[in-house]
Amino acid sequence: MRRPWILVSAFAALTLRCFVSPTSLGKPRTVRVSTAARTSQWRAALEGILRSGRSAEKQWQMFCTEEWTGKTQQPDLAPENYSVPALRRFVSAFQQGYRRLSPGALLLEAAEAEPTGRFTMAMEHYCASMYGKKDVLLHESDDLLGFLTSLADAFLAKKKVVPQRLVRVTGDLFGSERLQEILEEFPHLKEELHDDVRPVLEAADAGDAEAALREVAANVFCENPSAAVLQNLKMLGRPSPYQDTEDSLGATGLQELCPELEAELRPCAWRLLGRSSAGHAKEVLRIFRETATSDLDQSAYLISLLTQRLRPRRKQSWVRNTDRPLGDDGLKQLLREFPQLQEMCEADVLTAIALTDAADAEKDPMASVAASMALELGCDVRLxxxxxNICEGHPPTAxxxxxxxxxxPTEPYAEGLAPGPCHGDAVFRHPWVQALLATARVRVRQALDEQPGRPDDKWLICIRTYGRPGVRCQQSELHRFLHSVFGKGEAGLLERKLRSANLGLPDxxxxxxxxxxxxxxxxxxxxVKNLQVKTAKMLAEKALQPREIWEKKLRSAEKGLRQxxxxALELALGPEAYKHCLIFVSHTDDAWISGAYSAALAGTKWEGRLVVGVQGAHLQVRxxxxxSPLGSHIVVMDDNIEKLIVEIPDDAVVAEQKAAGIIECYARSLKREDCISPLWGTGLxxxxxxxxxxxxxxxxxxxxxxTLDVEKILRKAKVxxxxxxxTLPAQRMDTVLTAIxxxxxxxxxxxxxxxxDTDEYSKMPPRLLALPSKKAKKCSADTEPELSELVKHAGREMRKRGLHLWGVNPSRNxxxxxxxxxxxxxxAAKTGVFQDYSQxxxxxxxxxxxxxxxxxxxxxxxxxQIKDDVERTLRYWHADKGVLRFMRYGADKQSYKPGRFSSRKGGISANSSHEEHTNEAQAATRALVNEFAAYVRLPKAKERSSCGLVWHAAEAVST
Structure with missing residues (x-):
């Protein structure tokens, strides 16, 4: 049986990379050893069993009892169950790479053959004489039980000994490759790990996982962990403190760790609790309350958990795995979920939360100053x-x-807003606006970093809003109904009467x-007392009307950003839309100052996506x-879009919409699950x-x-x-060009x-060709929503053509x-080129x-701000000589006529009057005509113009 194994080992030595074992004396036979093989632990357990003599069975039972503590799905390892079938199931699971089964596999094999340990000693001596001071490599495909059986046969026949170490190779790596996976999953660890940890982890590839674990634990935790720490970590099946296992730490892990580690747990509590799963959060809190001896201890303990080992990159709720930073909003949510925290340490927790929003005090000496200043002024720590930062670290000035x-809040706008080349510059030089801008930079960068994929494909939707929280839409259905039928005073009085009688709209x-x-x-x-007959009659008539009729009256005055x-974005992108969006509010907006926006978004995924900006639609875009970082792709949307729409190319769908009584039958709302190719029905x-x-x-x-003819000629020529x-010969190339x-x-x-010789002519961006196909797909998008595909497509086309602005159809018709x-x-059918935008x-x-x-x-x-979209178009056109307009798409603002003043409209109409709105629009129109006369002119008498100007005919940029 010796020859096959030697051949297998030799083949493995040629295919795997070399390593140096920390414990081997000679050059190892293998070239790579996985760190999933905890060989030193196996060897230490073997030696302990061999020294015990007749008490080997008892020692082995103790080892198994400690090894398999916890709620796992391993087979029963009691000594009376050491049957061959159970052993075979155990080895089979081990060979499939089951993470928690690897430490005791070899010991079980030896105990099955002879529980006293003499067989294990015999195998060690046999391999020492057969292979010398070498390691033997076992692959996942090898039959471990069969190999041990062959060793036993060889031992009985030749009285030889087994190898010094049996090293198991599985696909579950722990060393440098596993470390790289961990760092990709938890990027913040790159800064926390010491420089000497990585070489130690790489050394774990040599088979000495225990030494690597000890070094990792010693370098990651504040103090050197005791043997109890390491033992408990190993018993939890966590070779590294950062390696996730199916048995998450959570409550079970804390119950096992707390009795031995009460003195050592606090310095590293954040790291341990950061691994707690969502399902164990309440159990973790229960353990804290039981282990703390007094309310003071509980408060101090929670403060240490929230502050001592926190990193800015892990500013998340310490009892839930969420993507939302803790901060003020997170604190409110936390206290709602766990009201006992309010009783235990309200003031201390508020202080701790303020500290968590600051940078790490060890790396940023101003963090504690910012935290105390935020507590004193009642503002966000990041602000x-x-x-x-802008005051050069001077706290009184800041x-x-x-x-x-x-x-x-209006002081920055006292001057510098006159139309002209310096309009708005004074606003952005103001220290308060600079502080808001610095805070917003951090938030935008964070939102972009949270998105997966290449930087060029990342994009962010920024929604600008002013005076549109729509808090009343958070009220009851009865409230909305009454306020749509009656005046404010009468509706309020009637609502109180109906509520006192416990009557709702269904009643x-x-x-x-x-x-x-x-x-x-x-x-x-x-x-319901003192109700007039006339009021009761109107109430009865309106209550029987369909909801859509009286809900329409709520659109302009009652509906807010959320509705x-x-x-519309949730409909187009799905429930994860918030991850691609930020909401920019003005610091002068009364709705922001009063907390109406926070109230409107409370309890939703949009909570925590607010960014405080400036006043004015045009200045908010600036x-x-x-x-935003240079080169990033930003999409701007107003706060009053009812639907994002796109035309329907499929006549069958149009017919269905007509039959259903839908008036606007040629367009549909963008939905995450719906997609129709713009070329559907053309065979292209x-x-x-x-x-x-x-x-x-x-x-x-x-x-x-x-294009079509040239493509046919090239395909026919097979070029x-x-x-x-x-690579074509000159004559053959000339023949192809002549055919063209x-x-x-x-x-x-x-x-x-x-x-x-002359390649400057060949630098042309590729186009999309529309070619005949027998299997044309109805949906051109793969898996992403159509809106996401549109934004990415616009970003790629801007980069190809050197442009910087894109938009959609200004009409919703x-x-x-x-x-x-x-x-x-x-x-597309005529030219063979598909271009779904206008230049x-x-x-x-x-x-x-x-x-x-x-x-x-x-x-x-x-x-x-009145003509900001017109001016933006002209400035980008003048600089780039082109813009992209995707005319199949539009924004439905049916209840909000764009560019028109309304006292109940919000947005650019807020804090303005009809006269001021008209004067600003006329002045902006004249200024734009004077500056960009080559591109626009004023309309003639009775000449229609949607934006107050007529665009001159301009040729598109050459493609």
Missing amino acids: AASAL AKVIRDGLAN LRKLARNPAHKFHDDLKQAG LTLA FMEEA TTVEESDLMCFLRGVCPEIAKK TSLVAFK GLSKRKRKRCHEAAAG HFFLRSSGDDLRKR RLGLVYGAWFGFRVTHERRFYTRTG
Whole structure:
């Protein structure tokens, strides 16, 4: 049996990487050992059993009892159950890489053969003589039981001994590869791990996992852990304090650790509790209450948990695994879930929460100063830290900036808002706005970092809102109904009467089915007194009306951000929409100052997504840009969008909508699960243009007009890539170019460019080609929502073409949207090129647009907020000579006419009057015509214009 094993070991030595075992004396036979094999632990247990003599069975029983403590699914390891079938099941599970079964496998094999331990000693001597001071490598595919049986046969026949160590190789790595996975899962550990930890973990690949564990624990925890710490960690099945296992630490782990580690637990409590699972949170709190001896101890203990070992990258609730930072909002949620914390240490917890929002005091000496300043001023710690930063660390100056900003929020706008080249600059130089901007930068960066994927594909929707919390929509259905039918005073009085009689809207509807005179009598009998007959009659009539009728009256005055844009985004992106969004409110907004926004978003996933910005729609966009990293992709949306819509290319779906009585049948709302390809019904599918076509278009631009013919010629000639084209013989290349229809001069130019002499013509971005397909797909998107695909597509096209602004159709008319879709489908069928956007000069609608962050002052709005989308379009067009407008898509603001003043509208109409709105719009229009006369003009008499200006015909940027 010796020869096969030697061959297997030799083959493994050629295929696996070399390692150096900390305990081997000679050069190891194997070239790689997985750290999942805890060989030193096996060997120590073997030696302990062998020394015990006749008490080996008792020692073995104690070892198994300690090894398998906990609620796991391992087989019963009691000595009376050491049967061959149980052993085989055990080994089978071990060979499948079951993490918790590896430490005792070899010992069980030996105990099955001879519980006294003599067989184990014999195997050790046998391998020592057969293999010398070497390690023997066991792969997952090897039959461990069969190998041990062969060793036993060889021992009985030849009286030889077993190898010094049996090292098990599984797919469950612990060393450097496992460390890399852990660091990817927990990036904050890169800064916490000491420099000497990584080499030790890599040394664990040599088989000495226990030494690696000891070094990791010693370097990660504050003090060197005792033997009890290491033993408990190993018993919990956690080779590294940061390696997650199926048996999460949680309550079970704390119950096992607390008795031995009461003195050592507090310094590392945050790290341990950070691994607690959501299901164990209440049990963890129960253990804390039982172990603490007094309320004072409980308070001090919780403070230590929240502050001593906290890192800024782990600012999460210490009892729940969430993506939401703790902060003030998180504290409120925490106290709602665990009211006992309020009784235990209200003041101390508030102090601790303030400290958690600051940076680590060891790395940032100003963290404690910012925390104390935030407590004193009643503001967010991040804002206090930002104020300290802009004031060069001078606390009195920073405190004055915050006090003045909170007391006089309109002070930054006292000057510097006159139309002109410096409009708004003074606002952004103000210290209070700079502090807000520094705080917003941290929040935007965090929101972008939380998104997976490549940096170029990341994007962020920034919703600008003012005066639209919509708190009344959080009220009861009865409240909304009464306020839609009656005036404010009468509705309030009637609501109090109905509530005192315990009547709701369903009760009113039930009673209203009776005759009018009986309805009045029924209300009296129910306890509603002093109700006029006229009021009762109106109440009965309105209560029987469909809800949609009286809900419409709530749209402009009652519905808020949560029921408008946020609801549209949740419909388009799904329940995880909040991860791609931030809500920018103005620090001067009364709804923000009063806490109405926080009340409207409380208890939702949008809680904690608020960012405090500046006043003015145009200045808020500038604030968003300056708060965002250079080159990032930002999408801006208004707060009053009812639906995000797209045209329907499928006539069958249009017919279904008509049959259902839907008036706007040619458009649909963007939904996460719905998607229809814009080319559906044409028999075409999109394919990215080859590099050869890009090359030919760059050398000879006229080829773009006959894309379909050129593609057919190239496919017929079997030349479909630039590499294949450049390798063609000169005569063959000339034949292909002649078939395309190029003149002798242009063929010469292509020859030179292919040879690399003139390649400046070949730098053309690839287009999407519309080619015939027998299996055209109805949905062009893969798995992502259509809105996400649109934003990513716009970002890629901006980067390809060197543009920085994109938008959607300024009209919500479903006929216009369908007409735009029909035009692009006809163009695709005619030219063979699919381009789902327009590059002609036109309004980039301010309710929904995106831009690439440049931090260039030439793009900022200088004429005010009324015409900011018109001015933004002109400035980007003037600089880039192009914009992208996806005309199939639109934003439905049916109840909110864009650009028009309304005293109950909110947004740009808030804190303004009709006269001020009109004067600012006229002044901005004149200024834009004077500055950009080459692109726009004033409309003539009776000439229609949607934005007060007429766009000059402008050619699109050449593609």
